[in-house]
Amino acid sequence: MPAKLVVTDLTHHYPDEYTGESVHALEKINLEVNEGELVTVVGPSGCGKSTLLNILAGLLPYREGNASMDGVKIQGPSSERGVVFQEQAILPWRSVAKNIGHGLELKGVPRGEREKRVSEFIKLVGLVGFEDKFPHELSGGMKQRCAVARTLCADPAVMLMDEPFAAVDAQTRITLQEELNRIAIATKKTILFITHSVDEAAFLGDRCFVFTARPGRLREIVNIDIPREKRIWADMNNDPRFIEARDKIMRLVREEVLVSNA
Numbered sequence: 001m002p003a004k005l006v007v008t009d010l011t012h013h014y015p016d017e018y019t020g021e022s023v024h025a026l027e028k029i030n031l032e033v034n035e036g037e038l039v040t041v042v043g044p045s046g047c048g049k050s051t052l053l054n055i056l057a058g059l060l061p062y063r064e065g066n067a068s069m070d071g072v073k074i075q076g077p078s079s080e081r082g083v084v085f086q087e088q089a090i091l092p093w094r095s096v097a098k099n100i101g102h103g104l105e106l107k108g109v110p111r112g113e114r115e116k117r118v119s120e121f122i123k124l125v126g127l128v129g130f131e132d133k134f135p136h137e138l139s140g141g142m143k144q145r146c147a148v149a150r151t152l153c154a155d156p157a158v159m160l161m162d163e164p165f166a167a168v169d170a171q172t173r174i175t176l177q178e179e180l181n182r183i184a185i186a187t188k189k190t191i192l193f194i195t196h197s198v199d200e201a202a203f204l205g206d207r208c209f210v211f212t213a214r215p216g217r218l219r220e221i222v223n224i225d226i227p228r229e230k231r232i233w234a235d236m237n238n239d240p241r242f243i244e245a246r247d248k249i250m251r252l253v254r255e256e257v258l259v260s261n262a
Helices: 049-057 096-100 102-107 111-124 140-153 170-187 198-204 240-261
Strands: 003-015 022-034 038-042 064-069 081-084 158-162 190-194 207-211 218-223
Touching (some): 003 049, 003 190, 022 049, 022 218, 038 198, 049 064, 049 081, 049 158, 049 190, 081 140, 096 102, 096 140, 102 140, 111 140, 111 170, 140 170, 170 190, 170 198, 198 240, 218 240
Parallel strands (some): 038 190, 038 207, 081 158, 158 190
Antiparallel strands (some): 003 022, 003 064, 207 218
């Protein structure tokens, strides 16, 4: 598969908001994300995972190294790279349907076509019957489904997800993970997914990038060779491939946490 995202020798420093001193967030990051691949990124707190995502989203300028998509250097935001954050970034004064179609409105897509595509994504994320509800009428899980659908509906080539399920309860999180897996199968989107959860990283990722303690370096890439169609939580906990990948990621992360606490 061709590389969709390429990061080469990416190093980043930023000023600490309290002391004004320079914080070394990333050091010589080299990685590739292939087209149609879902990769997860884990590491100790403060290892630069979100910094990397913000650079790939074009939200954070950088000076050292290079980050590119389809061979073009990333120098700012683009509709080709959709972002889903931990906080439900949906508009409180707009219904579910209007939130999901917001990007299409901004693009000037005709109403008929817009409504057709919105309807498709409402079905895809399981929000049928909630089209006219407003965010305050939704559960946390439904809000995140709406945020994911809004990003998907705008049809970006790449989805960047920064701990999107961290704020929901455990059972909802499991459901959302299975939903995202189903969406990945249906859309074949290229997805980079940041998480603190080792289980989540092993369940979702085709590969998992394990970062070191700050400054974040790419310590190891763990391959998770399990077909997407078989990624159901009821089965995964008994799958030796999942157990092996999860335990390896856990060991690597724990070693880095010990380093960061030393």
